[in-house]
Amino acid sequence: MTADGSAARLKVYRGDGENGEFVEYETPMVTGMVVLDAILNIQAEQESDLAVRWNCKAAHCGSCSAEINGVPKLLCKTRIEEYEGREINVQPLKAWPIIKDLVSDVSWNYEVSRSTIPFHSEQQAPFTMYEEDVERLYEPKKCIECFMCQDVCHVLRTHEKHDVFAGPRFFVRNQWLQMHPMDDRDRLRYLKEDRGGIQYCNITKCCTEVCPVGIKITDNSIIPLKERVADEYYDPAKWLMRKIRGRKNGASNGSVNGS
Amino acid sequence: MDTNGHNGSNGASAQRNGSSEKYEVQEHDVLVIGAGGAGLRAAVEASEAGLSVGVVSKSLLGKAHTVMAEGGMAAAVGNVDPEDSWKTHFMDTMKSGKFINNWRMAELHAKESPDRVYELEQWGALFQRTPEGKISQRPFGAHTYRRLCHVGDRTGLELIRTMQEKTLATDAKVYMETTVTRLFKKDGKVVGALAYTRESGKFIYIKAKAVVMATGGWGRIFEVTSNSWEGTGDGVVLSYDAGADLVDMEMMQFHPTGMVWPPGVAGLLVTEGVRGEGGILKNSKGERYMARYDEQRMELSSRDVVARANYTEVQEGRGSPHGGVYLDITHLGYDGIMKKLPTMHEQFLKLADIDISKEPMEVFPTVHYTMGGVKVEPENCASTVPGLFAAGEVAGGLHGANRLGGNSLSDLLVFGRRAGIGAIEYVNEGSHSLEVEGSEIEREIERVLKPIETGETGESPYLIQQELQKAMMDHANIMRTEEDLKEGLGKILALKDRLENIRVQGSRLFNPGWHAAQDVRYLVQISEIILRTALERRECRGAQWRLDHPDMDEELGHVNFIVSKDGQGEVGIESREIAPMPEHLSGLFKEEAKV
Ligand SMILES: Cc1cc2nc3c(=O)[nH]c(=O)nc-3n(C[C@H](O)[C@H](O)[C@H](O)COP(=O)(O)OP(=O)(O)OC[C@H]3O[C@@H](n4cnc5c(N)ncnc54)[C@H](O)[C@@H]3O)c2cc1C
Ligand code: SF4
Ligand code: SF4
Ligand code: FES
Numbered sequence: 001m002t003a004d005g006s007a008a009r010l011k012v013y014r015g016d017g018e019n020g021e022f023v024e025y026e027t028p029m030v031t032g033m034v035v036l037d038a039i040l041n042i043q044a045e046q047e048s049d050l051a052v053r054w055n056c057k058a059a060h061c062g063s064c065s066a067e068i069n070g071v072p073k074l075l076c077k078t079r080i081e082e083y084e085g086r087e088i089n090v091q092p093l094k095a096w097p098i099i100k101d102l103v104s105d106v107s108w109n110y111e112v113s114r115s116t117i118p119f120h121s122e123q124q125a126p127f128t129m130y131e132e133d134v135e136r137l138y139e140p141k142k143c144i145e146c147f148m149c150q151d152v153c154h155v156l157r158t159h160e161k162h163d164v165f166a167g168p169r170f171f172v173r174n175q176w177l178q179m180h181p182m183d184d185r186d187r188l189r190y191l192k193e194d195r196g197g198i199q200y201c202n203i204t205k206c207c208t209e210v211c212p213v214g215i216k217i218t219d220n221s222i223i224p225l226k227e228r229v230a231d232e233y234y235d236p237a238k239w240l241m242r243k244i245r246g247r248k249n250g251a252s253n254g255s256v257n258g259s
Numbered sequence: 260m261d262t263n264g265h266n267g268s269n270g271a272s273a274q275r276n277g278s279s280e281k282y283e284v285q286e287h288d289v290l291v292i293g294a295g296g297a298g299l300r301a302a303v304e305a306s307e308a309g310l311s312v313g314v315v316s317k318s319l320l321g322k323a324h325t326v327m328a329e330g331g332m333a334a335a336v337g338n339v340d341p342e343d344s345w346k347t348h349f350m351d352t353m354k355s356g357k358f359i360n361n362w363r364m365a366e367l368h369a370k371e372s373p374d375r376v377y378e379l380e381q382w383g384a385l386f387q388r389t390p391e392g393k394i395s396q397r398p399f400g401a402h403t404y405r406r407l408c409h410v411g412d413r414t415g416l417e418l419i420r421t422m423q424e425k426t427l428a429t430d431a432k433v434y435m436e437t438t439v440t441r442l443f444k445k446d447g448k449v450v451g452a453l454a455y456t457r458e459s460g461k462f463i464y465i466k467a468k469a470v471v472m473a474t475g476g477w478g479r480i481f482e483v484t485s486n487s488w489e490g491t492g493d494g495v496v497l498s499y500d501a502g503a504d505l506v507d508m509e510m511m512q513f514h515p516t517g518m519v520w521p522p523g524v525a526g527l528l529v530t531e532g533v534r535g536e537g538g539i540l541k542n543s544k545g546e547r548y549m550a551r552y553d554e555q556r557m558e559l560s561s562r563d564v565v566a567r568a569n570y571t572e573v574q575e576g577r578g579s580p581h582g583g584v585y586l587d588i589t590h591l592g593y594d595g596i597m598k599k600l601p602t603m604h605e606q607f608l609k610l611a612d613i614d615i616s617k618e619p620m621e622v623f624p625t626v627h628y629t630m631g632g633v634k635v636e637p638e639n640c641a642s643t644v645p646g647l648f649a650a651g652e653v654a655g656g657l658h659g660a661n662r663l664g665g666n667s668l669s670d671l672l673v674f675g676r677r678a679g680i681g682a683i684e685y686v687n688e689g690s691h692s693l694e695v696e697g698s699e700i701e702r703e704i705e706r707v708l709k710p711i712e713t714g715e716t717g718e719s720p721y722l723i724q725q726e727l728q729k730a731m732m733d734h735a736n737i738m739r740t741e742e743d744l745k746e747g748l749g750k751i752l753a754l755k756d757r758l759e760n761i762r763v764q765g766s767r768l769f770n771p772g773w774h775a776a777q778d779v780r781y782l783v784q785i786s787e788i789i790l791r792t793a794l795e796r797r798e799c800r801g802a803q804w805r806l807d808h809p810d811m812d813e814e815l816g817h818v819n820f821i822v823s824k825d826g827q828g829e830v831g832i833e834s835r836e837i838a839p840m841p842e843h844l845s846g847l848f849k850e851e852a853k854v
Contacts, residue, residue, distance in 0.1 A: 016768070032521025032611065044721040048772025049765025055322045055487040058527050058606060060416065063322045077609055099458050100769040107435070110320060110427070118428040119383030126336075126377050128392040137385055138410070141417065145321055180383065 008038045008080045012050070013091035017098040022089060029080065035090065036064055036075035039102070051101035059212060062146030066102045067091050072148035072210050075102075093151040106147050112166045115195045116173060121182040133181045140176040140221055142213045143169065149207035149217055155200045165197035168207035168217045175221040178228065188232045191225060198225055282453075282462035282704065286693070287313040287432070289682045290452060290467035292439050292494060295323035296415075296671030297651025297678070298473030299422035304679025305471075306429035310686060313465055314426065315434045315454055317489050321423045324475050324487055324652075325671065328415025329530035329602060331397060331407030332672075333665030334372035338393040340404035345369040346847055347403050352666060353848075355401050355561045356630075356659020357801045358816055359507065362840045363637035364657040368666070368673050375672035376408050384421040386410050397535045399664040401561035407665040412532050412602040418668055437463065439493065440777060441703045442470060442501040442647070443695045449501060449646035450693045453703050457774065460767020462707075464700055468691040469646050469682035472498055473675065476629035476652040478511075479778075480786050481736075482728035484626040485517055485528035491778040492785045494653040498633045499784070503642040505822040506655040507631035508785075509792035510802045512662055513737045515565035517625025519583040524610050526625040529586065529603065531664040533620075534558040536599050538588040540569070541619070542577035548584075563661045563801050566624040570737050579621045587619035624737055628667065630658040630802065631792075634821065639681030640674055643823075646685065650678035660801020710761045710776040717762030720775040727754055727782055735790055740807045741797075748790040755783050791830055792820045 006029040011022040027041040036054055043050045054064040057076045064075040069089050080088070092104040099105050121127075149168040155161050166174075174187050174196070191198045207217045215221070232238050289305040291298045294316035306312040316323060335348040349369035353360055376394065380386065386394040386408050396405045410417050426433065436457040443451045451466040477492025478484035499505055516529040534540075540558050542548050552568040553560035560568075569584050579585055588596065593616040596604050600615075607613040607620060632655035633642050640648045651671045658666065710720070734747025758780055763772035796803050798812035818834045825831035839845070 030522050033523050034610070037523045043771055044719075044725075048719065048721065048763050048775070049770040051769040051771060053319070055318055055324075055489065056327050057487065057524070058327065059609065060413070060602070061322045061326045061487075063318065079609075103769050105458070106319065110433075110435070113424070114427045116424075118424055121381065125380040126393065127380055129388060130392045131388045131390075133392075134385055134388065141385055141410070141420075142413065143420075144326075144416065145420075176385075177383070180385070183383070 008033060010035070010038055010088040010090060012039065012042070012101070014050070014101055015098075016100050020098070022091075033080045034076055035068065035073070035078045035080060035088065038080060039075060039090070051099070051103045053103055060144060062144030065093055065146040065148045065151070067093060067151070072151045074146060074212050077212060093147065095151045095153075095157045108162055109145070109147055109150060109167075109169065112170050112195065116166075116170060117177070117185050117187050117190055119177055119180065119183050120185045122184055123182055127182050129181055136220070137176045137179060139215055140172045142215060143172050144213055145169065146212060148210045148212065152206045152210050154204065154206070161197065161200055164195070165200050166195055168201075168222065170196070171198060171201070171225055172215055172217055172221045175225055178225065188229050192229045192233060198222065198229060201226070282464050282700065284464050284466065285313060286466040287311045288467065288686045289313075289469050289471060289679075290315065290465050291471045291473060292452065292497075293323065293473030293475060293651065293653070294318075294320055294423075294433065295325040295473060295475050295651055296418050296422055296668060297675035298323075298471065299419070299426050300672050300675025301471045301473060301648075301650060301679035301682065302431045303422070303425050303429060304676050305683055306426075306431040308683045310683060312429070312431040313434060313467070314431055315437045315439055315452075315465070317436065317438050317457075319435050320433055321419055323419060324489060325415050325419045325668070327485075327487070327528070328418070328668055329412040329528065330399060330532040330535065331409030331414045331665050332372075332376060332418065332668035333399070333402060333406050333663065334376045334408055334669055335369060335404070335406060336373045336376060336394060336396070336408065337404075338389055339396045340406075343404035343406060348372070348406065349844070350847055350851065351401060351403055352657070352663060353659070355661050355663045355801075357661065357811070358659065359800070359819055359837060360659030361637055361656035362844055364674075366844060367637055367677070368657055368670060371673045372669035375669060375676070379418065379421055379672070382421050382425050384417050386417070397532065398559060399535045400531055400559045400565065401556065401663055402665070407535065409532070411598070412530050412600050414668065418671075434463070438774065438777065439497065440707050442497050443699065444501060444644070445692060445695050447645060448691075449644055450691065450695060453700060455707065457769050460770065460773070462704055466693040468686045468693065469648065471640075471678045471682050472633060472642070472647065472649040472653055473651045473678070474653045477782070477785050478626045478629070480727065480731050480782050480789070481626040482725075482732045483517065483526035485514060485526055486626070491781050492629070492653075493778070493781050494649070495632055496781040496784045498642060498644070498647060498649060498653075499788075499822070499824055501644050501647060502824065503644045503647060503649075504634040505632060505788065506634040506819050507659065508655070508788045508822055509796050509820065510630035510660050511626060511789065512562060512628035512630060512802050513566040513624040514627035515562055515569050515624055516586055516622035518611065519579075519621050519623045520581040520611060527606070527610075528625065528627065529620060529622050530600070531562075532600060533586060533588050533603060536588065536591060538586050540565070541585045541587060542572045543579055544577055546577070548572055548577075561661055562664065563804075566737060567804060569622065570624055573623065581621050583621040583623040585619040586622045588615055589617060589619065592616060628652065628662055630660065630662050631655040636681075638677065639684065640678035641681050641685070648678040648681050648685075650674040660803060707777065710763050711765075711767060711770070711773045713762065715762050717760040718757055720761050720763065720772060720779045723754055723757060723761065723779050724775060724782060727751065727779070727786060730754070731786055735786070735793060737804060739793055739803070739805050741794060744790050744794045748787065748794070751783060751786045751790060755787065758783060788822055788830055791832060792822060795820050795832055795834065
């Protein structure tokens, strides 16, 4: 190892939902060290009960999200050197109840996940789909469920609309579902009238800014869905069609790709 | 934390009187331990059959190891190479496993993988396409044809997300961040498991008519590994303790290409997809040395061969500054890399300040996969203990002495499904009496609490784990000798004696130190088993590289080492003849030899 004798210094939230404080720790600095390395060192050498979530340590699983200086980050992807000369304050995601230290209770997200209308296709795989049909679905499919977009969205964070708003992560999911050429379910009612609550989103783009895998959540997921909802709900012809046929986009599969 | 099925759980909360420690009781027809690809596939099968299913996982849903798989899922769908067939896939698997694989598992796997790929597609998974609009396939080491269905370098994410969403659409109850510590038996059958939730540290006793073990591998016994903290092999030890046979435990896969620099990421996987897409290995002299190890297949030789080559180059002084070799994919150009290997690009740029479209990567072998595991029946994944099934990386047999890249993801779904079916049949077959003695459960709770509730100080589980990982690196690494293995065994046995003294600070609330105290028990037990079986296999075969027995031993090619707990509670090892291949399979190799 290449400790050059210097130390990484960071303040970590210690406590539960009711009581807690930032505690300062020091641990040897190693080249290329990420914040998660520092936390795990502290855990191994000083505070064995310091709670933190992580799995892959490679920015693939989305477990290690927490807030550094108030901004959500993947701890395993954030280098200590990025904070040269600045304080590093690490605390759990704020939009949910804190369990302990850096771990908060994100189970609400899984409830929303259960409420999402899953993929369904009457057609039998193997599907014939061309790269140009599906290319734009790769982006929303990259989501690692770090829930950092959920954490910064003011509709959840400030207005606590957890009961009526699914949040950006689930707009991303609904977008690929809705645009998948073979899927035949309609989710617009879910998005508008049910749990989705997409109308609460006022396109602040905060979610897009924090997404660690670069999904343009607002532009590529939310706006297209909002357009479809608007089309569907405020276009009298479509409205009638929906009443009669109850089908996705009131049309056949073929048109799913065009928006 | 759990996510409730709509009406999935018929369990009732209960408290036991007369006990100082209360625990909740739940009941399911099938309890699946592990929420990776294998566990979720089993859960979906059983839940869709109308059974009550519980799924337990140490992490949040969707974070299991499977999420890290990059390269792809092997299935002979023949989309880009129409000559491919299950037969070739079968033969590739057997050859790579050096013929100690369970041939029936290899046959089922090769035949059923295509259906499992299409099933994933039916459930919403999206694979990259060919110009004809079919699922695209990439080449991978020692696969005769282009066979890996993939989506960029995040195939595992696609697989687990699809399975997770599918699971959430069933009635299965998911117990997230919940750890099983022991299986319970009645009349020789497995009938339940004790677990604790990380969040609160509280215990749950889960009664189940059948248990599917799907806890993944145990790469964490080594310091340099591509595996996450979860890879502590809990399921193999839980099964062993319950009396199950294990097979091929000496066979650990060293992946040829892990990152070496910076130190914090040492061991992190560099997907074989890089070589699949044309990546070239070079030493410090600029030689493309694979020509010396496998002239025909070069970089796409099997993993055991490439890992040994990389290791040898560094040993013989032709390594890179940080003790690795070079892997070069720059010829693909920035656009090609961003399309085929975007995650790798990001990984190196972010973590190592290297732009792989401009510079080569530095790589070295990293512990990656465990071929061995719980011995199962090929048809239904039943272990040797009634009521206990196993699938995925925790099960042994399919891969023999060396696993082919991409064969794990297909393994998870082929045998995850079969384990689900096995469990359903078992549940429906007979009557099940699930009551066990409360005192047995209480004794286990006491054992689990020992490191935390005594108020004493003692050994740190983290330090024991570090010592163990170092001992395994030093003595059971890619290159093994009897002397080394014995020395390693001595060290591990010494650690075993120290387990009793582990103590941790803090409360039971989400306490990683306490969790680590549970994990090290598994690590120590598995290490002992690996060292003992590696001593027994006195030859070089696949992943087992014995310097003191440098050749492949014909005789040992017909033998699996079977491990079970003996009457004294010690590791019992038996060498068992492999049943001969039936004609319709052995004939394939004879035909090939003729051509
Ligand atoms: C970096 C990387 C890349 C890979 N790439 C590929 C690839 O491209 N192609 C391929 O085919 N294979 C690949 N593999 C291998 C493959 O990903 C794994 O073998 C496979 O995902 C294992 O799946 P599983 O379902 O058996 O278990 P896992 O996905 O490991 O899941 C294990 C589950 O068991 C749970 N668990 C463990 N212990 C307990 C306990 N005591 N109590 C409760 N729950 C428990 C865990 O929480 C987890 O949910 C790769 C592996 C790695 C590490
Ligand atoms: S754009 Fe919409 S979803 Fe995203 S943070 Fe703003 S309000 Fe929330
Ligand atoms: S959309 Fe991006 S920020 Fe939101 S959960 Fe997914 S990966 Fe995280
Ligand atoms: S540990 Fe997986 S994203 Fe950080």
